[in-house]
Amino acid sequence: MNLDIQWLISGLVENNILTVEQCQEIITRTGENCDLSTFAQEILNSMAQGLEEEEAMQLLEKLQALMEMSSERAAAGDIPQMFAPPEEEREDMDNAEWDNLPKLDNVANMSDPEIAPLIITLLKSLRSLGASDLHISAGAVPFIRCNLQIVKISDRIIPPEDAMRLNHVLLTKEQKDFFDQEMDLNFALEIDHDRFRVSLMMHKDGASGTYRLVPNKLKTLSELGFLPQDVATVERLLDYHNGLILVTGPLGSGKTTTLATMINTINKKRHDHVITVEDPIEVLIPSQNCNITQREVGKHTNNYRSALKGALREDPDIIVIGELHDLDTIENAITASETGHLVIGTLHTCDAANTLNRLLDVFPTTQQPQIRAMTSVSLRGIICQRLIPAAAGGLTVAYEMLINTMAVGNIISEGKTHQLKAVMQTGTTQGMTTFDANIFNKFNAGQITAEVAENNIRDKAILKQFKEAVAIGEAKKYAAEQAAAKKK
Secondary structure (H helix, E strand, C coil): CCCCHHHHHHHHHCCCCCCHHHHHHHHHHHHHCHHHHHHHHHHHHHCCCCCCCCCCHHHHHHHHHHHHHHHHHCCCCCCCCCCCCCCHHCCCCHHHHHCCCCCCCCCCHHHHHHHHHHHHHHHHHHHHHCCCCCEEECCCEEEEECCEEEEEECCCCCCCCHHHHHHHCCCCHHHHHHHHHCCCCEEEEEECCCEEEEEEHHHHHHHEEEEEEEECCCCCCHHHHCCCHHHHHHHHHHHCCCEEEECCCCCCCCCCHHHHHHHHHHHCCCCCEEEEEECCCCCCCCCCCCCEEEEEECCCCHHHHHHHHEEEEECCCCEEECCCCCCHHHHHHHHHHHHHCCEEEEECCCCCCHHHHHHHCCCCCCCCHHHHHHHHHEEEEEEEEEEECCCHHHEEEEEEEECCCCCHHHHHHHHHHHHHHHHHHCCCCCCCCCHHHHHHHHCCCCCHHHHHHHHCCCHHHHHHHHHHHHHHHHHHHHHHHHHHHHHH
C-alpha cells in the first residue's frame, strides 16, 4: 500500500471519520496499488451519499486537508504508527559510527561550560556522518534524521531539566529571555564555519529543540539532482527581469538549498542587486557579479511585510522571500513581480495545483478574480520538490515543474487548477514535467534505483512504461551475461 494512503487512513481513523474496517473495505474495492486521488474519491463517493450540500462540502474540506498532510508526510518518508512494523522487525540502523557519537546521558552531573562543547562536538560529528537534523526533546530519547530515516543515538530518555539545559546552553542572554517568554524560538547558529537552523519550542513534557544542519557548500542544480534539460529550464526562468517564481514542497524537502542554489546561479551570470528576506538566514551567499543583501526577520527587520516594503525602496532587481506565509506578503510579492522585479519565494505545498490554490485562496472572495488575473500574467514558473533516496547513496531531489504558458495563464485566471496536471503532461517541450515523469526520467538517468522509482510513481501509464523499461533492461543484462559465459 502506498505510503500516502497509509497516512490518509491514519488521519481518517484518528479523526473518527472512518474506522479501520471501513478503510479496509474501500481498499478492497480500489486495490492496494491505487493512487491517493482514486482512494480519496472512493471515500467521498461512499460517504457523501445522503449528505446535505453543506455537510458534503465540509467533508470535502476535511478530506483535502488530510490528503495534503498525507502527501507531505509520505514525501518526508515517515511511517504512520498504526502501520509501523514491530520493533523487532525493523531494520537496525545502529552501527559503530552512531555508537561513537558524544553521549548526552550524564548531563545532570555536568556544568554548562562542559555541556556547550559536548553539543558542538555532537553537531559537528553529525555533519561528517551525513545527518540532516538532531532532535533533543524532553521525554524522548535523542535522535537524528539521516537520509529521511530516524536513528536513535541513545536509549536514555532525556528528563525535562536536562532538555532545558541542553537547548539553553548555546543561547545568548537575549535569546534565553525571548524563549522563556514566547516559548518558541527560531534562529541561525554559527559555529566556526558551520551553520545550523535551530527551532526551539515548549511542549507538554518540556523543552524541545531541532537542529537542522545547513549545507556548508553551495551546490549546482545538477548536483542537487536536476536533470540537464530541467537545469536549462530553471536557468531560463532565472533570466527573467520580472515575474514570480515559486519553489515549493513539504517541510524538509530541500527548498532552502534549492533557493540558495538559484541565487548563486543568478550571482554568477547576472549583474544585479539581490535582496533576500529570510527567517533565519541559513546559507550565506557572498556577492560575486551581483550585490547580495541578506536580511533576517527578527534581527534586521521586524517581519516579512515590512521587509518587503522596505526592499522596494532599496533599488532591487531581484527579491527573494524565504516564505510566503500571509496575505500581505503574498499580495506585496505579486505586486512587486508586476512592477519590474523578479520575485522568488517559497511555499509549503505538495504540488503545483495546491501551490496556486494556497497562493490565491488567502485573499477575500471579492478580491480573488483580480489576483487570479494578476498571477496569470506575473507567474513565471513553479518548482515543487521532495527528496528521495539516490542510487549512489544520500538523497536526490524529485520535482515537478510548471511553466506559465498561455494555456496555464488561462487556467489560472479561470480558476480551473484541476486541469494543470494534464497541461503539464503535454507541456514537456515548454520545460514542464510531472513528478511521475521526472522520477521515471531520473531512473533512466541512473540517479535512482528501480525500487525507489516503483515506490514513488503513481501514474498508471508511466508505471507501465517503467516496468517495460525494467524488463528490457533485465533482458539485455541476461543476454550480456549469456554472451560472456559463452566466450569463457
